[in-house]
Amino acid sequence: MVHDSPMSARPATARSSPPPALEPGAEGVGPRLRHLREQAGISLSELARRANVGKATLSGLENGTRNPTLDTLWSVTAALGVPITALLAGRPAGVMRGTAVEATLLQVFDDDTVTYELYRMVVPPGAAQHSPAHHAGVTEHITVFDGVLRAGPAGAPLTAHPGEHISWRSDVPHLYEAVGDHPVHASLLIRYPRPGGAA
Amino acid sequence: MVHDSPMSARPATARSSPPPALEPGAEGVGPRLRHLREQAGISLSELARRANVGKATLSGLENGTRNPTLDTLWSVTAALGVPITALLAGRPAGVMRGTAVEATLLQVFDDDTVTYELYRMVVPPGAAQHSPAHHAGVTEHITVFDGVLRAGPAGAPLTAHPGEHISWRSDVPHLYEAVGDHPVHASLLIRYPRPGGAA
DNA sequence: AGCCACCGTTCCGTTTGCGGAACGATGGTG
DNA sequence: CACCATCGTTCCGCAAACGGAACGGTGGCT
Numbered sequence: 001m002v003h004d005s006p007m008s009a010r011p012a013t014a015r016s017s018p019p020p021a022l023e024p025g026a027e028g029v030g031p032r033l034r035h036l037r038e039q040a041g042i043s044l045s046e047l048a049r050r051a052n053v054g055k056a057t058l059s060g061l062e063n064g065t066r067n068p069t070l071d072t073l074w075s076v077t078a079a080l081g082v083p084i085t086a087l088l089a090g091r092p093a094g095v096m097r098g099t100a101v102e103a104t105l106l107q108v109f110d111d112d113t114v115t116y117e118l119y120r121m122v123v124p125p126g127a128a129q130h131s132p133a134h135h136a137g138v139t140e141h142i143t144v145f146d147g148v149l150r151a152g153p154a155g156a157p158l159t160a161h162p163g164e165h166i167s168w169r170s171d172v173p174h175l176y177e178a179v180g181d182h183p184v185h186a187s188l189l190i191r192y193p194r195p196g197g198a199a
Numbered sequence: 200m201v202h203d204s205p206m207s208a209r210p211a212t213a214r215s216s217p218p219p220a221l222e223p224g225a226e227g228v229g230p231r232l233r234h235l236r237e238q239a240g241i242s243l244s245e246l247a248r249r250a251n252v253g254k255a256t257l258s259g260l261e262n263g264t265r266n267p268t269l270d271t272l273w274s275v276t277a278a279l280g281v282p283i284t285a286l287l288a289g290r291p292a293g294v295m296r297g298t299a300v301e302a303t304l305l306q307v308f309d310d311d312t313v314t315y316e317l318y319r320m321v322v323p324p325g326a327a328q329h330s331p332a333h334h335a336g337v338t339e340h341i342t343v344f345d346g347v348l349r350a351g352p353a354g355a356p357l358t359a360h361p362g363e364h365i366s367w368r369s370d371v372p373h374l375y376e377a378v379g380d381h382p383v384h385a386s387l388l389i390r391y392p393r394p395g396g397a398a
Numbered sequence: 399a400g401c402c403a404c405c406g407t408t409c410c411g412t413t414t415g416c417g418g419a420a421c422g423a424t425g426g427t428g
Numbered sequence: 429c430a431c432c433a434t435c436g437t438t439c440c441g442c443a444a445a446c447g448g449a450a451c452g453g454t455g456g457c458t
Contacts, residue, residue: 054417067270085284165364253447
């Protein structure tokens with residue numbers, strides 16, 4: 001399931017970006033701003049006046065036709081009395097969904113020899129999710145927050161209760177499944193050794 | 200979390216902010232970026248390559264001589280694998296700094312019986328950090344990404360190499376320390392059982 | 399020593415976000 | 429109805445953020 005990280009944390013060689021136009025997380029900024037402004041009950045013109053920015057700027061910003069500067073964002077959010085993060089905290093990009101697993105990418109760690117991807121994972125009760133083998137050397141590490149999880153190699157799954165930690169080599173087919181009728185919340189760490197790396 | 204109703208109070212007289220030149224929160228962006236980059240252990244040139252931005256842009260950004268575009272911020276933070284708020288949060292409630300540990304809050308999981316906090320942690324070489332006991336029942340779980348970490352109860356610390364996982368009950372004084380001369384990168388999960396909870 | 403690779407900064411032409419002004423649309427008022 | 433204020437969008441010249449190239453400085457290698 002988790003092969004390509006959706007974030008643009010591509011290592012090095014990602015040369016000319018073809019058509020990204022607008023970054024993934026940026027697309028929600030306009031609607032969020034409009035929502036915040038309407039919630040505050042003021043017009044676009046009024047907000048432009050208070051924030052000392054042009055109406056054109058604000059209009060373009062709400063409609064997503066501009067790529068605002070940090071200064072502009074500060075001015076606008078300050079005039080609205082909200083933290084600047086209210087505009088940007090859409091949702092940590094990188095949500096992945098399978099038949100029985102939803103994983104949100106929290107963090108990528110990348111160095112010469114290995115890449116780690118850290119996810120928050122939710123497994124609803126009822127269904128089991130099977131995942132094909134990853135490349136050789138890839139390992140998965142799970143810490144269960146809540147619920148009871150059975151996961152690991154398809155032939156010999158492991159079981160983890162809240163607070164417990166399990167890990168396995170994921171170069172064989174493996175599965176994830178909630179035990180009982182509670183959804184399972186857990187952190188999932190996938191470790192990808194770099195093919196040529198010494199690790 | 201992101202909900203704080205922004206100003207239920209009537210906007211009323213929140214008159215124009217005079218001429219703030221540079222907004223208060225903006226001045227820290229450059230240093231924060233530089234710090235994050237150095238923490239990731241990559242050069243300015245390398246980050247510019249990965250993020251597909253010009254070195255001039257990045258240099259000016261770190262030195263505070265530019266007023267970056269939202270697009271630029273997205274590119275840079277994505278290449279670093281950190282949320283964009285890491286650059287903007289004056290005090291995002293999430294960064295802790297001790298004598299030898301810096302931890303960034305990535306995720307909070309909260310239910311009736313237990314709270315989890317998930318951090319990304321960096322321990323520079325050289326110094327050791329001691330931490331007082333937490334409440335009874337609190338446990339800490341660490342997965343090391345890079346470097347060698349010695350951590351755990353002050354009397355019986357554990358050692359973890361890249362890819363390894365350690366955990367301990369933190370209701371006694373404990374410590375964190377990098378072994379060798381490489382900084383340690385790790386994820387830190389702290390589990391707080393709810394006092395009254397059945398967990 | 400020379401050479402080379404890479405570092406971070408500075409210069410420069412191009413691109414684009416910026417505020418101000420003008421625009422048509424809408425609603426309230428006499 | 430005319431009049432007028434305000435709405436959000438569009439047009440436009442200017443300032444500045446952008447990426448690429450050149451720069452001097454530093455460390456590793458032969």
